[in-house]
Amino acid sequence: MSNHNDPFTAAQREGLYRAIFERRDVRSQFLPEPIPDDVLGRILKAAHHAPSVGFMQPWDFIVIDSLAVRKRVLASFNEENEKAADQYTGRRKDTYRSLKLQGILESPMNLCITCDRTRGGPHVLGRNSIVEMDLFSTCLAVQNLWLAARAEGIGVGWVSILDQQVLSDILQLPEHVYPLAYLCLGYVSEFLGQPELQTRGWRSRLPLEELVHGNGWGGSLEQETLLAQLKQR
Template identity: 55%
Template structure:
């Protein structure tokens, strides 16, 4: 098919209401741990969420992701055991003054959530040479993370909470789920409806970390190009205030 014959989709801005809905999903997305309801996530809702993930951008259009839908309680208990093992190791990595605070945090909802998702990256999905991956072989994993973000935002729009369980040994997780050796587990997510969610990120509310100000993350024309009086910083601070951050 001649690409020149393909119709182009409109690329103008969204309406104010549409734009507000996108930003609302971004600013109210939360990492959910302990507020899951046992209410099942219907297949049509889950299908929309997964379809959003499958429409993420990917390097060379390789679409390296796979979505493992996990509902079996026995499988999820195996993963929970892997989390508990890794979490016991993790607590010792923090300084003594942080360990008690760490132990008080609820860091997973593997059994509580009605659905778990393991999202993987297959580096061989498009062959050994991939357009755009020729000089950075990690681009396929970055693409997979884009799918994770799409899933998270779509879930928020559906009123479904998501929690990312990152405290698990990837090799042990691969073995537990029968994932081929070449395939990389990128994200393990817990999905379900929630009773309530924090207005701000839970770790911020509980004093673990605070959101960094624009001055800490923005520079111009190079790494050291800090400009404290730049108007973009003021605009970002105003936008963060509007977002409730």
């Protein structure tokens, strides 16, 4: 066991950055092989060690392997996906309909990460000014889980095309619990070299150097070395 104050080794840093850069939103590459309990336990533990405002830890994790439950979620997705498709016209609509946007049944398990908006009581340290900090904290748990899953060779896909109230009803959530992230998890045949939406021409990654400002919106960076680093591909 290493000392918590020890610096990361070069190999440890490389592993962390690899997980970050090779993480993908998986939809089409799931394998039926189940996730072993010890691996799932490590991933959930990583999620549970995310930072949270006031240390409120607002998350819960609903493990879903029931085919009946997943079919109900898929029905909600299909209904909402039709509504989303109607927002586009022409070739863009055709491209949208061709995209695979969920792996609810293909993945061996689904996971819903929820946010208990009452946890910690009415006055949570650090949440008085920005009440959404509990939601932001739960997003950090999602990211922790996603990176840990990638390190374990497990793909994750976030299904965002869902009616949250319908999902809450399916999962029998209390009124104060918000279903923040519905995820598909499983081993995959491959991790794509770049995000699928980028490969399909839906969107491209924005240049980082255009998104970093100095001392205020639109301010130029004076650190030439940093600017050069940001421009590296």
